[in-house]
Amino acid sequence: MNGGPMSEFTGFPPEALVFYDGLEADNSKAYWTDHREMYANAVRGPMLALLDALEPEFGEPHVFRPNRDVRFSKDKSPYKTAIGAHNEHGGYVQVSAAGLMVATGYWQTAPDQVERLRAAVADDVTGPQLEAVVAGLRKDGYEISGNRLKTHPRGYDADHPRIELLRHRTMTAHREFGEPSWLAEPACAERVAAAWRDMRVLRDWLDRHVGPTRLPQDRRR
Structure with a gap:
């Protein structure tokens, strides 16, 4: 992924969370420069090794860049306070001062995807299937979230039996693991893999x- 051999994944050391604790207190180029080696050794390096370990089962990996896009934001803090990454057929994994978070789902949707999502939720066969999926994940300790309308979507009754699911424009599942002892151990890779499964x-x-959007680029928002 980075053009060179990967180190074996041994977990995220405590310094990874220490790095982000400090960044939350001082989100500046000076802090980043002073702690660049800590970021490389305790944060980015372990994340690359984790993704490499997960790639055979979950596909091509990608690490999100640490810099924030501040062009249209009132918050001009230059750096993200978490490292986020994903494997193509697995999901999303993040480490921050709060520890480990693992997720999957659809974070962004175009209008045609939202239309298909709502039609499938409203359907008397596929809708109950999703209800069962959501109930099962919640029972196992996962949270279901996403971008949701505050009211019912146009064309659907407010008293629809699956109105809570119909409000979703996006839908994701995630679990906050925090800082368990295994975060700093090789077993962390299997924990992430198990959550994605x-x-x-x-x-x-x-x-x-x-499925994916079928709209041209200029009609996806």
């Missing part, structure tokens, strides 16, 4: 009934 039922439902 658990949450795959949601991703599979979305892929089957929503």
